[in-house]
Amino acid sequence: MGAAMAGVQGHVDRFRADAGKLWADMELQAMAALHYLGRETNARSLAEAIEILCKLQVNSFNRLDEDVEQTGLFMNPALAMVNHSCIPNAFVQFVGRKAVLHAYQEIKKDEEIEISYIATVDEIHPWCSAPLSGVSEPDRQKQIRRRWAACKPLRDPRSPAYAIEPLPRVLTEASMFFGEQGNFAYGLCISAFLATRVDPYKAAAPFAPQRVKGLLMVAKLLANTAPADTGASTGESKAVTSAKSLRGAVEKALGKMDQATVCQTLLELVVYYAPAAHSEEWSVLREAKDLLADIEALPSRETEDALIKAFVRNPNGDGERRFFEQAILSPLRELSDYCLDIMDSEFS
Numbered sequence: 036m037g038a039a040m041a042g043v044q045g046h047v048d049r050f051r052a053d054a055g056k057l058w059a060d061m062e063l064q065a066m067a068a069l070h071y072l073g074r075e076t077n078a079r080s081l082a083e084a085i086e087i088l089c090k091l092q093v094n095s096f097n098r099l100d101e102d103v104e105q106t107g108l109f110m111n112p113a114l115a116m117v118n119h120s121c122i123p124n125a126f127v128q129f130v131g132r133k134a135v136l137h138a139y140q141e142i143k144k145d146e147e148i149e150i151s152y153i154a155t156v157d158e159i160h161p162w163c164s165a166p167l168s169g170v171s172e173p174d175r176q177k178q179i180r181r182r183w184a185a186c187k188p189l190r191d192p193r194s195p196a197y198a199i200e201p202l203p204r205v206l207t208e209a210s211m212f213f214g215e216q217g218n219f220a221y222g223l224c225i226s227a228f229l230a231t232r233v234d235p236y237k238a239a240a241p242f243a244p245q246r247v248k249g250l251l252m253v254a255k256l257l258a259n260t261a262p263a264d265t266g267a268s269t270g271e272s273k274a275v276t277s278a279k280s281l282r283g284a285v286e287k288a289l290g291k292m293d294q295a296t297v298c299q300t301l302l303e304l305v306v307y308y309a310p311a312a313h314s315e316e317w318s319v320l321r322e323a324k325d326l327l328a329d330i331e332a333l334p335s336r337e338t339e340d341a342l343i344k345a346f347v348r349n350p351n352g353d354g355e356r357r358f359f360e361q362a363i364l365s366p367l368r369e370l371s372d373y374c375l376d377i378m379d380s381e382f383s
């Protein structure tokens with residue numbers, strides 16, 4: 036056991052660097068353990084005891100009993116080798132004093148066995164949610180590819196579960212990645228997918244902060260997407276296979292829509308919902324108002340402006356609803372239709 040324990044990770048430096056309550060607790064526990072064992076407390080014995088505690092912290096399982104819930108910690112060096120995934124292919128169950136590693140599905144030879152370190156499906160582990168902004172571009176692409184592959188069970192067309200983490204998080208990362216690359220069209224398709232097919236299922240209230248932020252993201256990407264060159268289109272709309280025809284199809288969809296009108300309407304929605312979502316001081320509200328002022332200053336948009344203002348005044352009127360469905364929602368849905376193809380073509 037001692038030799039096996041030597042091989043497991045303890046991340047002592049990371050715990051020390053955090054220097055929070057956990058580290059203070061560990062020092063106290065280490066001193067108590069040495070005292071209990073009748074061993075002298077000195078710098079060396081304390082460091083050894085702390086290392087063991089850190090290894091337990093990183094590698095042990097909460098041993099759960101069906102009736103009395105947590106009954107203690109369970110540590111097994113072989114089981115401690117199993118890494119985390121937010122979409123695991125296995126889980127650990129306690130049967131009496133034994134821990135049993137069960138597979139959720141068939142695990143092929145050489146495929147990694149992964150369990151979830153967290154308790155509920157909607158939580159997301161820091162490794163899956165860690166922002167990738169400080170990472171070099173090829174590493175970032177590799178990370179998104181890896182995370183996207185892990186989302187496969189959530190995008191099974193027979194039982195899609197787009198709102199379950201980590202899928203929304205991976206799409207958000209990919210949208211930001213494309214935005215930073217200057218590929219606003221692809222970022223927009225992904226953000227449109229999040230705004231229309233993910234966020235409403237994650238948060239029912241239209242003033243939920245994440246939904247309002249999602250609308251601003253779509254509006255910002257739209258503002259950056261220059262009116263598309265419709266001549267670049269290949270004319271294909273179905274069975275988009277190659278990256279080139281996918282690009283052409285997205286450009287065609289963009290070329291058909293009135294980008295300024297969609298952008299302005301989304302910004303009006305952000306301005307309407309932001310105070311309920313957060314406050315009058317919210318930076319999202321400020322940004323939306325600034326962008327709105329820029330669009331309203333564009334020349335020759337009196338008709339569109341009148342339609343948008345009418346919708347804002349009376350969103351439930353028949354004509355206004357039709358305007359929203361046809362001029363705003365329908366083109367956004369069309370863009371969102373390309374999201375999964377884009378992810379598969381760029382990150383598979």
Ligand SMILES: C[S@@+](CC[C@H](N)C(=O)[O-])C[C@H]1O[C@@H](n2cnc3c(N)ncnc32)[C@H](O)[C@@H]1O
Pocket residue numbers: 042043044046093094115116117118119120162
């Ligand atoms: C219980 S151990 C798992 C085995 C460990 N990878 C090893 O080789 O000893 C937990 C540690 O593994 C690493 N780890 C586990 N899952 C990970 C993941 N999905 N991504 C990155 N690191 C992970 C972290 O350093 C974590 O503290």
